[in-house]
Amino acid sequence: MTRHIGKFCDNGVVARIVRSVDGGPIRQMVTTGSTKPTGTFVSLKGGSRAMPWESMKCELPALELAEVASPVVSLMAQPHRLELFVRRRRDPLIYFPDLELTVESSLYSRLMAPRPFAEALLQWRPDPGRSTGYRTVVVEVKDDDDPRNDDPEYQRKLSLAAKVYRGLGFGFLVIVRSHDLACVDLDLVHNVALENYTKVSPIDVDVCMRWLSSSGGVGRLGGLVMRLGGGATGREKAAALHVRRVISVDLSQGFLPSTPVSLLHPMSSPGLSKAA
Incomplete structure (x- = not known):
């Protein structure tokens, strides 16, 4: 309809x-008959x-x-x-x-x-x-x-x-x-997009926001990853929080420990930050 x-x-x-x-x-x-x-x-x-x-x-x-x-x-x-x-x-x-x-x-x-x-x-x-x-x-x-x-x-x-x-x-x-x-770097974009439904808890969001707020709303990805559990788990959660618009990772500089991270206004995209 x-x-x-x-x-x-x-x-x-x-x-x-x-x-x-x-x-x-x-x-x-419609895929019928198409290769x-x-x-x-x-x-x-x-x-x-x-x-x-x-x-x-x-x-x-x-x-x-x-x-x-x-x-x-x-x-x-x-x-x-x-x-x-x-x-x-x-x-x-x-x-x-x-x-x-x-x-x-x-x-x-x-x-x-x-x-x-x-x-x-x-x-x-x-x-x-x-x-x-x-x-x-x-x-x-x-x-x-x-x-x-x-x-x-x-x-x-x-x-x-x-x-x-x-x-x-x-x-x-x-x-x-x-x-x-x-x-x-479309491979990087693809890899971050794959984490759009990675589970993040309210505690993860709170830890992220408190840490960045304590430093004027900016930080480095390596520090955030460590506070989210470190290793692959921390990286996946950071990517998920980026897609949810809780944070903004400067993907033009890669997804590295030194990559800048900024805090987005928590109300700038209602609902997305709550997805888990």
Whole structure:
């Protein structure tokens, strides 16, 4: 079942956004007759829903990146159907974006600038003393050799979609694997994303927050890992607390004992820090 949310009308283009009635992905991937790898990624930031992906090189890394990026508050794959009614065209143009992200407003201008998507996400730094609210960003993920890259009709549809999203106050990005994803350590991103459901207790959260608060909200990953039990257990719990947005580990500098760790405002993402 679907529900209509959001309408746009401007200069001969009428559009509407159609979302799933249950708030999840509006469609799942159809694999019948296809040899291309597809699957789902169960996302904590997606409300513990299974997020569909149909590209192991592009969509899956983009999902994992959004899951571990500190400024991403929530995510949804296949979030809605955009119907574009264009003058002198009988049938609407239909567009399904790959991702919809809710992000910290302080990240928004960085994403809209001509810089690699993954770098903008991982190089963001929290400012616990300043709450700037959230923005919505819709993302199309492309491989470099996607044949639609040279399809004028498809590019026109993306251009119309961008116009509609801007009119609704959303950001819209088309990201390309070589420029926007491969610029960071995707193996590290994958490994941190795997810990999104590692169990952490209220005691772990309290220990983490008290230790970082005692040093002005910043520290080093090695010290935090030691206080969370040390070894692999401590590293896994630290990764889980990062995904839950209790802390922000500077993944642009790896996942090493010397890697900087910052405390995020505990109320910046309601519910995530309580997941175990």
